[in-house]
Amino acid sequence: MPLSDDQPHTRTRLPVGEQPSPQPSLRQSRPLRTLLTVLLVVTLLVVAIAIANRGKPPLGSGSGSGNSADHAAPGATSGAGPAPSGDQPVGTTANGIPTGYPHTDPGAQSAAANYAVAIGSADMFRTDNRHTIVATIADPAAAPALQSRLDQGFGGDTVTRYGLDAQGRAPKGLTFVSRTVPVGTKSTGYSDSDTKVEVWCTGLTGLAGEHSVQPVTANWFTLTLSLHWTGSDWKLTDFTSRQGPAPMPADQQAATAEEITGAVQQNGGFRYAR
DSSP: OOOOTSSOOOOOOOGGGOOOOOOHHHHHHHHHHHHHHHHHHHHHHHHHHHHTTTTTTOTTOSSSSOGGGGOTTOOOOTTSSSOOOOOOOSSSSEETTEEEEOOHHHHHHHHHHHHHHTTTTTGGSSSSHHHHHHHHOOOTHHHHHHHHHHHHHHSTTTHTTTOOOOOOOOTTTOOOEEEEEEEEESSSSSSSSSSEEEEEEEEEEEESSTTSSSSOOOEEEEEEEEEEOOOSEEEEEEEEEOOOOOOOOSOOOOOOOOHHHHHHHHHOOOOOOO
C-alpha cells in the first residue's frame, strides 16, 4: 500500500569513509586534459619536422652527385624532352656576339646557338656587317671559304628578292626583319677538337610596314653547325640547313604591319647558352 506524503520519512547516514565523492567533475576533466596535452605535443613535433626539412632539395635533386636534372642524360625519357643544362652564359663578347665558350660539349652547344642567331640576323644582308660577323665566329682556316659562300647566299639576288637595295637597306617607310630564335640544341658528334651541333630554330623574315610586298613570315628549320676548338674558343668551320620540323600552325590572327614593326623595333633579341 503506498505511503502518504504526510507520514514521517526515514533518513539513513553512511559512515564518513563510505560517503559519495563530492568532486565527480574533476575525475571527468582529467581525460580531456590528457587528450589536449597529447594533441599539443603532436603539433609541436610536426612543426619541428617542417622547420628541419625547410630548404632541403627534393629527393633525387642533389646538386653535386650527378642526380640533378641539369645533368640528366640527353636520352632520358620525360614529357618535355631533355632538361635545359650546361654552363652559365659567357661573360665576354666580340662585335656584339658572345665569345669565350667553355671547352665542353655544353660550351659547344652554347656557341652553336649564338652563332645561329648571328647567321640569321638582318646584319648578314649588309656586306660590311656580314664580313665582321664571319671574322668573329669563323675558324681562321675556314673563314675565306665561309665568307665567299655567305656573300653569295646573302647578296645579289637575295637582297633583291626581299626588296632591299644593294647595301641591304629596306625601302623608306619599311623595316626589314630577319631574326633566328633557337628552340633547342643537340650535339651529334662531340670530341675535344671538333663537334657538330644541331640547332632547331624558328625564324622571322620579311619587310614590315604598310604596302609591303614581302610581309614578315615565320618558318622552322634546323641548322647543323660544325665547330672546331681553336685553343681558346669554339669557332665555326661549316654549316648546313634543312627545313623543319615545323609544328602545326596555331589558329591565330596575324598582326597588322604596324604591330609587327613596333614589336621588332621595341623588342631586342637574346643571347643564348645551355
